[in-house]
Amino acid sequence: MNSVFKVSFIPFVAAFLAAAGCAHGDGSQGAVSSSAARAGQLSNVAVSPNDNMNAVLWMQTAAEYRGNSLVIYQSAAGKLSHVIAAKDHTASIEQGEMAGCVPGHPCANAKFKKMPAAIVLDIDETVLDNSAYQARLIRDNAQWDANTWDEWIASREAGAIPGAVDFIRAVKESGAAVVYITNRNCSVRSKNAGADPCPQREDTLENMKALGFPSLSGKDLLLLQNQRPEWGASEKRARREYVAKSYRIAMLIGDDLGDLAPDVKNLPIDGRFDEVNKYRDLYGVYWFQLANPTYGSWMNPFKGKDKRDFLRYD
Numbered sequence: 001m002n003s004v005f006k007v008s009f010i011p012f013v014a015a016f017l018a019a020a021g022c023a024h025g026d027g028s029q030g031a032v033s034s035s036a037a038r039a040g041q042l043s044n045v046a047v048s049p050n051d052n053m054n055a056v057l058w059m060q061t062a063a064e065y066r067g068n069s070l071v072i073y074q075s076a077a078g079k080l081s082h083v084i085a086a087k088d089h090t091a092s093i094e095q096g097e098m099a100g101c102v103p104g105h106p107c108a109n110a111k112f113k114k115m116p117a118a119i120v121l122d123i124d125e126t127v128l129d130n131s132a133y134q135a136r137l138i139r140d141n142a143q144w145d146a147n148t149w150d151e152w153i154a155s156r157e158a159g160a161i162p163g164a165v166d167f168i169r170a171v172k173e174s175g176a177a178v179v180y181i182t183n184r185n186c187s188v189r190s191k192n193a194g195a196d197p198c199p200q201r202e203d204t205l206e207n208m209k210a211l212g213f214p215s216l217s218g219k220d221l222l223l224l225q226n227q228r229p230e231w232g233a234s235e236k237r238a239r240r241e242y243v244a245k246s247y248r249i250a251m252l253i254g255d256d257l258g259d260l261a262p263d264v265k266n267l268p269i270d271g272r273f274d275e276v277n278k279y280r281d282l283y284g285v286y287w288f289q290l291a292n293p294t295y296g297s298w299m300n301p302f303k304g305k306d307k308r309d310f311l312r313y314d
């Protein structure tokens with residue numbers, strides 16, 4: 001092991017562990033010595049090399065990231081009237097399976113034709129920006145941790161992804177339901193009898209309200225991980241199936257392939273590419289994907305391996 005490798009390897013491992021932890025939460029990251037964050041010691045902390053540095057900087061500082069997010073949301077808004085009017089179409093693989101149909105294609109006798117249309121979105125790095133949390137991870141060389149991630153949720157400090165507020169307002173004006181499916185995890189914070197079993201729900205809604213997102217109303221839903229015992233997994237298939245019983249899933253939006261398709265989070269890279277190719281016609285009409293270079297199931301193939309082995313040189 002040469003000295004260069006020694007210097008770079010420790011933060012590499014720390015960053016990898018942080019990313020690995022993400023896969024258990026929502027994908028989101030870990031926290032950070034929140035005490036240091038509160039103390040505002042940003043300027044005095046030495047920053048180690050970290051392989052998440054460019055990704056977080058891109059989200060926070062690149063006009064290109066903002067432009068990319070606006071493309072996604074403004075394109076999605078432009079398709080709203082089309083997908084809402086297409087009553088014999090579903091965006092959901094699960095709903096297609098339940099009806100014996102292919103998503104994005106006509107399904108003549110499906111029950112969902114008479115159901116209210118729903119626009120289904122993920123939350124973290126889809127409508128809420130948690131990059132400040134990521135930045136603190138880099139600063140503190142910290143690893144993802146469920147408790148500190150929950151402290152971040154409780155702080156209600158997340159920002160809005162560019163274009164998201166206007167898009168949700170457009171959905172509300174369209175009359176379709178807004179359905180959020182998030183891997184923010186319901187967990188009680190107090191041992192007191194009768195304590196809120198899911199304070200993360202109100203934290204999320206209040207955080208979004210402060211950013212200008214319309215409040216939930218009518219048939220809108222927010223479905224968290226572990227809100228029901230059968231929703232314990234980060235896999236979202238069960239929650240999309242639940243939604244598909246009462247709504248026609250007209251559009252899906254997320255930053256992770258798992259927000260669009262079931263059972264993809266642990267596929268190898270080729271399998272993930274195959275999934276995208278199989279459903280390529282859905283993209284840009286029924287499916288919209290935000291960019292998230294900082295974490296997500298795209299990193300799962302690297303778990304326990306040296307990422308450099310995945311680089312391609314030709």
Ligand SMILES: [Mg+2]
Nearest residue numbers: 122124125255
């Ligand atoms: Mg997400």
